[in-house]
Amino acid sequence: MLFGWEVNWSYVLILPLAAGTLLAVMFLQWWERRLLGWLQDRRGPNRVGWFGVLQGVADGIKFLTKDDWVPPFGDRVFFVAAPVIVCASMLFVLAVIPFAPSFHIVDVNIALLWFLAMSSLAVYGVLLGGFASNNKYALLGSLRAAAQMVTYEVFMGLSIMGVVIHAGSFSLVEIVGAQEQLWFIVPQFLGFVIFLIAGLAESHRLPFDLPEAEHELAAGFHTEYSGMKFAFLMCGEYVAVIATCCFIVLLFFGGWLVPDFLGFLEPLVGEQFAGLFWFGLKVLFFIHFFVLLRAAIPRPRYDQLMSLGWKILLPLTLVNLLVTGFLVAWARWGL
Secondary structure, eight states: OBTTBOOOGGGGGHHHHHHHHHHHHHHHHHHHHHHHHHHTTSOOSOSSSGGGTTHHHHHHHHHHHSOOOOOTTSOHHHHHHHHHHHHHHHHHHGGGOOSBTTBSSOOOTTHHHHHHHHHHHHHHHHHHHHHHHTOHHHHHHHHHHHHHHHHHHHHHHHHTHHHHHHHTOSOHHHHHHTTSSSOTTTTTHHHHHHHHHHHHHHTTOTTSOGGGOHHHHTTGGGTTOOHHHHHHHHHHHHHHHHHHHHHHHHHHSOTTOOOGGGGGGHHHHOHHHHHHHHHHHHHHHHHHHHHHHHHHOOOOOHHHHHHIIIIIIHHHHHHHHHHHHHHHHHHHHOO
């Protein structure tokens, strides 16, 4: 109770979480460029601030001060709305992510469905951006993005059904709790690999950045974008990376749970802060893995990407689902 009003303290996290995520995006784009520079034996950003750490701030100022240009041959309403849809849909995903045992905005029993729904909503923003630009490169990029995202959403959804079968719930808190004895990476390793590949394709990360392939499409669906609109599109991509890494940790690596020999931190700082620390450490590991893939793997052709999905990943996800269902039924009812 605060000044006579009933306060739901989980909602107090909304603004800090959104602001913290945007700050993390600003830092992440600098760190990615810096890490890629080291991996490719070049300097990377190193002029603005210590080790170039203020490069993200400089880029933000540049985006803010650029002219708010809209192509006269495009559709102004949808051209402006598209970046907002992409960024907002990814930020909405954060509402159901539990960062620690009680550190979340809302815990619902359809959290996984919410994640799939919001990631699907981003497709509309990409499509609108490409069509409203009235540019052939943007149009081709948006069509590629729509086909790629719709395709890999199928495998993303099917790959996590094994986790749902093991946990018996769509709630992320309950899924993490079901991993106290054994992380789901062990019984669901195939599901993890498929989810990882689908996450890369959904977030348009290399080597699956074919909707933005600069060697053939100039910049793809955001060719005509600049200034803050371009910043919103890039922000949506980086938030998608962060959200995907969070879900990888929650679904397959125990969330904030750690083995007993690493439980020394909990008596010192408490359960919430210890859980937040271990969860953040796992997420950072996978973010670095996404960055390393960008430096190590070449971009495939578009037909190879679609063939990988429908000819290889679809059969594997169905086999994984059938085997998981059979084994769980055998263990529980001795069928």
